[in-house]
Amino acid sequence: MSESRDPRTRVIPEATVARLAVYLRVLTGLADAGRASVSSGELASAAGVNPxxxxxxxxxxxxCGxxxxxxxxxxxxxxxxxxxxxxxxxxxVLVGMGNLGSALAGYAGFGTRGFSFVGLLDADPARVGDVVGGTVVRPVDDLEEVVAEHGVTIAVVTTPAPVAQSVCDRLxxxxxxxIVNFAPVTLxxxxxxxxxxxDLSVELQVLAFLDQQKGVQVVGEQVVLP
Amino acid sequence: MSESRDPRTRVIPEATVARLAVYLRVLTGLADAGRASVSSGELASAAGVNPxxxxxxxxxxxxCGxxxxxxxxxxxxxxxxxxxxxxxxxxxVLVGMGNLGSALAGYAGFGTRGFSFVGLLDADPARVGDVVGGTVVRPVDDLEEVVAEHGVTIAVVTTPAPVAQSVCDRLxxxxxxxIVNFAPVTLxxxxxxxxxxxDLSVELQVLAFLDQQKGVQVVGEQVVLP
DNA sequence: AATTGTGAACATTTTCACAGCT
DNA sequence: AGCTGTGAAAATGTTCACAATT
Structure with a gap:
């Protein structure tokens, strides 16, 4: 038997999955603009990839085409x-309603992209009861209850770094x-x-490295600054 | 001549660069805890990679060791x-002082990681003049001035999607x-x-895909639900 | 005895070139 | 004529196994 071509059994590479999400975003924009069809060249250009x-x-x-x-x-x-x-x-669910958590919970774009936050949790009693994006913030003690209630399988962690691992364990x-983790620790x-x-720091450091390289040119044994 | 072993001329793969930033974060934690030395095994485990x-x-x-x-x-x-x-x-510089931009600008961790925001910019006059993380928010019209003033080469874009490309062009x-771009468009x-x-939506969609796969098991021609 | 540094094997991902449809 | 779908080639990234070193 040759390798299966059945889409149900074909494995999709992880790198491809991430790009499919980008194509989906571009297609949603095209659909909203009323476009009926698109070529691989145009879609690739809009997604920043090779056709x-x-x-x-x-x-x-x-x-597909x-x-x-x-x-x-x-x-x-x-x-x-x-x-x-x-x-x-x-x-x-989203755990950690600091500035970042509030920003994410308040972003209306997730609804149109297939996600809804059914639980917003925070350890600070002063934040509990706040309403963000239409959902009430609950105490982090309710974590297990909220997850069970809605059969949640996906969580976003935006807590301070020191508590991220214990929140992760509970989740x-x-x-x-x-889990999507924004805390700067490896879970x-x-x-x-x-x-x-x-991790924005990692992104910035990668850019700092690339930036630094742009200013250095190597000719033979010599390092030349332009 | 065999391939150069000189670290100045050796190219570092991009995948490696991203991990070096993670190792740096872990090492900073170890240094703060007063640790003098560490093995590849321990460091790898803390960074979530293979030794x-x-x-x-x-x-x-x-x-290095x-x-x-x-x-x-x-x-x-x-x-x-x-x-x-x-x-x-x-x-x-950081352009777009909405919830997300404010959250990032207010995060004190960047200073210790080698970055300082010398310019916070927003198009909304109501936000101009606010102080976030010790820096005053300036009108987005000052973009060129701020970049020139400080010789900035790295920018963070947290504007709404529709204006991200034009801000990018100006930068x-x-x-x-x-540029690190948080707006859900391909620049x-x-x-x-x-x-x-x-892009958090992309991260969530990748997880949704992996999640969905966990619930499906393929045996021969048959798709079995556990 | 323990741990690094690295060539070689393996795996994945990207790119190319062109056959196959409409 | 134009554009998709894909095998084959190239490039890149990961893991293994072990020699080298303290």
């Missing part, structure tokens, strides 16, 4: 949303299997739990 | 800071060559300018 790579990414979902024509915008958008598992809205014990989790780390 | 990979990452900087012993914490930390170009503080024209920039995109 052949985009076609390969989409090919993991099975044939029409040769000689392009892709139908609404159909492709639906297909991507289904593949990513955001066809119907998914419930998330995992409560049944959460996917330790058991196998089967996925963590995505977002 | 052999960590040693290979560090080897791009030239020999002592065989049979480990790495000297303060020396390695300094070496990493120098390699990343964050030995002395770098000036950045690039003013001389900025490195178009000329060659020589680096953009790092941070």
């Amino acid at each position: 052949a790579g985009l076609r390969k990414d989409l090919s993991y979902l099975g044939p 029409v040769r000689g024509v392009g892709y139908a915008v609404p159909a492709l958008r639906e297909r991507l949303a289904r593949a990513l598992g955001v066809e119907q809205s998914r419930s998330c 995992v014990d409560a049944g959460v299997r996917s 330790q989790v058991p196998a089967g739990v996925d963590v995505r780390q977002v | 052999a990979g960590l040693r290979k990452d560090l080897s791009y900087l030239g020999p 002592v065989r049979g012993v480990g790495y000297a914490v303060p020396a390695l930390r300094e070496r990493l800071a120098r390699a990343l170009g964050v030995e002395q503080s770098r000036s950045c 690039v024209d003013a001389g900025v060559r490195s 178009q920039v000329p060659a020589g300018v680096d953009v790092r995109q941070v």
Whole structure:
């Protein structure tokens, strides 16, 4: 038997999954603008990737387009949303209602992207009871209850670094299997739990490195400053 | 001539650079705790990577440790800071003082990580004059002036999506060559300018995909739900 | 005895080139 | 004629195993 071509059994590379989310964002913009179809070249340019790579990414979902024509915008958008598992809205909790947590909870864009925050939690009694983005902030002690209540499997951690690991442990014990962590610590989790780390300091340091390199040119043995 | 081993001329892979920033964060914690030395195993575990990979990452900087012993914490930390170009503080501007921009500008951790925000800019006159993290918010019209004043080469964009591209264009024209973008759009920039995109929706959608996969098991031709 | 540094094997990801449809 | 879909090639990244060193 040759390798299966059935989209149900084909594995999608992780790098591709991240780009599919970007294509979905671009397609939503095109759909809102009333566009009916789009070519791989235009979509790739809007997403900042190479057109052949985009076609390969989409090919993991099975044939999506029409040769000689392009892709139908609404159909492709639906297909991507289904593949990513955001066809119907998914419930998330957010722990840590400091400035960053409040900013994220208040951003209306998540609703249109397939996520809703059913629980906002904070350890500070002064913040409990506040309403952010239409949801009331509850005490962090309610964590297990909120997760169970809504069958939450995705959480966002925006707590101070020193408590992020213990919050993470509680989330995992409560049944959460996917976490986005904004605290600048590496979370330790058991196998089967996925963590995505977002750290502005790391992003800035990568840029500082690239920036520094731009000012240095190596010719033979000599380092030349332009 | 064989390939150069001179650390000045050796290229460091981008994936490695991102991890070096994480090692730097862990080392700073260890230094603060008074630790003098650390092994690749312990450092790797704290950073969430494989020990052999960590040693290979560090080897791009030239020999860093002592065989049979480990790495000297303060020396390695300094070496990493120098390699990343964050030995002395770098000036950045931040455009867009909404909730997210304010949260980032107010986070004290950047100072200790080698960055200082010398310009906070916003288009809303109601926000201009506010003081966030010790810096006064200025009108976005001052963008070119602030960048020139401090020779800024790194910027953070936290504006609403519709204006992010035009802000980006102005930053690039003013001389900025490195941008972290939090707006959910793909910025178009000329060659020589680096953009790092941070998008919580993309992170959540990747997790939604992985989450969905956990619930599906394929046996032969059959898709089985556990 | 313990731990680093690294070549070699392996895996993944990106790019290319072009066959295959419409 | 134009654009998609994809195998093959190239590049990049990761893991392993072990020699080298203290």
